[in-house]
Amino acid sequence: MKQAICLYLHLHQPLRIKHYTIFNSGIDHEYFNDQTPNANTNNEFIINKVAHKSYIPANKTLKHLLDTNPEFKFSISITGVLIEQLEKWAPEVLQSFKELTDTGRVEIVAETYHHSLAFFYSRAEFETQVAMHRQKINDVFGQNPQVFRNTELSYNNDLAYWADKAGYKAIIAEGWDPILGWRSPNFMYRPTYTNNIKLMLKNYRLSDDIAFRFSNRNWSEWPLTAEKFVHWLGAAMDNAQTFNLFMDYETFGEHQWEDTGIFEFLKAFPDFWMNSRKDRTFMTLSEAVDTYESKDTIDMPYTVTWADTERDLSAWLDNSMQQQAVNAIYELQDAVIRSNDWQIIEDWRRLQTSDHFYYMCTKWFNDGDVHAYFSPYSNPYDAFTNYMNAWRDLKYRLIEKGIEL
Numbered sequence: 001m002k003q004a005i006c007l008y009l010h011l012h013q014p015l016r017i018k019h020y021t022i023f024n025s026g027i028d029h030e031y032f033n034d035q036t037p038n039a040n041t042n043n044e045f046i047i048n049k050v051a052h053k054s055y056i057p058a059n060k061t062l063k064h065l066l067d068t069n070p071e072f073k074f075s076i077s078i079t080g081v082l083i084e085q086l087e088k089w090a091p092e093v094l095q096s097f098k099e100l101t102d103t104g105r106v107e108i109v110a111e112t113y114h115h116s117l118a119f120f121y122s123r124a125e126f127e128t129q130v131a132m133h134r135q136k137i138n139d140v141f142g143q144n145p146q147v148f149r150n151t152e153l154s155y156n157n158d159l160a161y162w163a164d165k166a167g168y169k170a171i172i173a174e175g176w177d178p179i180l181g182w183r184s185p186n187f188m189y190r191p192t193y194t195n196n197i198k199l200m201l202k203n204y205r206l207s208d209d210i211a212f213r214f215s216n217r218n219w220s221e222w223p224l225t226a227e228k229f230v231h232w233l234g235a236a237m238d239n240a241q242t243f244n245l246f247m248d249y250e251t252f253g254e255h256q257w258e259d260t261g262i263f264e265f266l267k268a269f270p271d272f273w274m275n276s277r278k279d280r281t282f283m284t285l286s287e288a289v290d291t292y293e294s295k296d297t298i299d300m301p302y303t304v305t306w307a308d309t310e311r312d313l314s315a316w317l318d319n320s321m322q323q324q325a326v327n328a329i330y331e332l333q334d335a336v337i338r339s340n341d342w343q344i345i346e347d348w349r350r351l352q353t354s355d356h357f358y359y360m361c362t363k364w365f366n367d368g369d370v371h372a373y374f375s376p377y378s379n380p381y382d383a384f385t386n387y388m389n390a391w392r393d394l395k396y397r398l399i400e401k402g403i404e405l
Helices: 043-068 080-089 091-101 123-141 157-166 204-211 226-236 262-276 285-291 320-331 333-339 342-350 368-374 380-400
Strands: 003-011 074-078 106-108 170-174 189-191 198-202 242-248 280-282 296-298
Touching: 003 285, 043 080, 043 091, 043 262, 074 091, 080 091, 080 123, 091 106, 091 123, 106 285, 157 170, 157 189, 170 285, 189 198, 198 242, 198 285, 204 226, 204 242, 226 262, 262 280, 320 380, 333 342, 333 380, 342 380
Parallel strands: 003 074, 003 242, 003 280, 074 106, 170 198, 189 296
Antiparallel strands: none
């Protein structure tokens, strides 16, 4: 049986809240419409910047690989929030993604529409967002996803049980050592307490060599070449079923800039892999699930994510600001739904996007520089203030409509 690389790339850009003061509340109901040129909260500017640095050159490279290597395949996930922004501001970029999926060798993975943490706060809202995402993917790409991922790869036994009952053939998660123990992420597993679904785990060491360490000149393995990386794959485990390389799509061009050689690495990597041994190939996540049997069961009673050194939800829910903000938005759920106001409901869902809470993180140790890099605000307190001012306005709009809170 062949040994496969399962490359999975995640696409998401939030709608960032503009500089929104207490004086805006009750007057200005637009939270995401910053038109300031080159501002970090100007969502149109950010989309076009990321598109030109990452999406356009990455899609060009990936399309070339698909055209020249019939065994090259990969999987992606793309949030509804990002699709909407591409439809509005960069339709030609969205078309380039369609050209990838139209090859039949790029699979789309299911998730929440708004990149939210709804699973942990409202099962009904979570299921609504998953259904919204499924419909959007079908409308835009003509696919019906068979594999599920939750926001930030957050995963536990309850989620696996839900996904199994929902009919997904697989779910993906972080291959975190404290959970795996002696086991390897390079095999297929079955989540405990499930009947049919399989579990695929990210090989975080190999994935992060590309996603985070690739351009680090202080890294002992710099520079990383495609030939060296393929050699590591062979050394990692000769009897592996799959090497699950999971990372952000923006790794290519945005997190690792073009001048680091990241696109040359991507272009060279498949040939080195395919030519290193006859029994090596690429598979989508679904194809791997259909090919390999589960080796063991995995029990994850507590939530694991792919973020920060702790691999938990602390990047979003650690401090009192984050907890206050996330509880506040879900406390409005019943009133928001009862309003039957499409715009209020949509703004409420946009405020659920996990990035808003990530920007409020105050962990300034191993991961602080990462949080600062991604945040459009000068500090976590500004992020919290902007968010809560927008929340107050949303609450005001409900009261103005006569909705009982």
